[in-house]
Amino acid sequence: AQKVTQAQTEISVVEKEDVTLDCVYETRDTTYYLFWYKQPPSGELVFLIRRNSFDEQNEISGRYSWNFQKSTSSFNFTITASQVVDSAVYFCALSGMNTGFQKLVFGTGTRLLVSP
Amino acid sequence: ETGVTQSPTHLIKTRGQQVTLRCSSQSGHNTVSWYQQALGQGPQFIFQYYREEENGRGNFPPRFSGLQFPNYSSELNVNALELDDSALYLCASSSPGLAGAEQYFGPGTRLTVT
Numbered sequence: 242a243q244k245v246t247q248a249q250t251e252i253s254v255v256e257k258e259d260v261t262l263d264c265v266y267e268t269r270d271t272t273y274y275l276f277w278y279k280q281p282p283s284g285e286l287v288f289l290i291r292r293n294s295f296d297e298q299n300e301i302s303g304r305y306s307w308n309f310q311k312s313t314s315s316f317n318f319t320i321t322a323s324q325v326v327d328s329a330v331y332f333c334a335l336s337g338m339n340t341g342f343q344k345l346v347f348g349t350g351t352r353l354l355v356s357p
Numbered sequence: 358e359t360g361v362t363q364s365p366t367h368l369i370k371t372r373g374q375q376v377t378l379r380c381s382s383q384s385g386h387n388t389v390s391w392y393q394q395a396l397g398q399g400p401q402f403i404f405q406y407y408r409e410e411e412n413g414r415g416n417f418p419p420r421f422s423g424l425q426f427p428n429y430s431s432e433l434n435v436n437a438l439e440l441d442d443s444a445l446y447l448c449a450s451s452s453p454g455l456a457g458a459e460q461y462f463g464p465g466t467r468l469t470v471t
Contacts, residue, residue, distance in 0.1 A: 274457040284445055286462035293457055332399055342413030343458055347399030
């Protein structure tokens with residue numbers, strides 16, 4: 242069975258602080274993909290990043306960075322110098338290869354509140 | 358490039374009724390997936406359609422059914438509505454529907470069952 246755990250329910254920071262959102266996953270698939278999505282109050286899920294299980298290189302995109310560690314089954318997301326516009330619910334998701342179709346398994350999300 | 362659209366935005370139904378939600382996929386995408394997101398939870402996979410056929414299903418009862426049309430748009434039908442069906446229903450499109458494909462989501466339909 243596949244499972245994604247986001248233990249942090251809600252995080253509150255002040256603008257310009259750095260913040261890390263944790264994601265731990267479980268899967269028996271040897272090939273899988275990990276994703277992060279952002280859900281602003283409007284409700285639409287916005288794609289942020291995809292990583293496959295063979296690529297453990299960390300990635301940086303502007304103020305966003307991702308740390309993938311297979312040894313600890315974690316795929317953490319860091320926002321540097323947070324801004325009010327970063328306030329949203331962030332979801333980590335997993336998709337395995339064994340089902341033959343694409344099924345995203347989501348965590349319960351972390352609500353990030355950035356205050357001015 | 359047109360993104361994923363869903364209609365209606367909001368819907369209120371009574372327990373026992375039937376509902377149909379609609380989704381237009383992003384241009385060039387032939388795969389549509391539906392998710393249910395209860396309040397405060399992550400989205401849960403309902404099913405996926407590829408080339409007009411259901412090719413994957415989550416743990417949802419048969420009263421949740423769907424269709425995909427030749428233009429790749431899709432419908433989600435829910436019969437015999439229950440109070441627990443109240444949720445945000447999200448449609449996502451991707452191409453070609455493999456496990457690693459990025460899924461692009463629509464704004465969702467918020468269904469309230471009273």
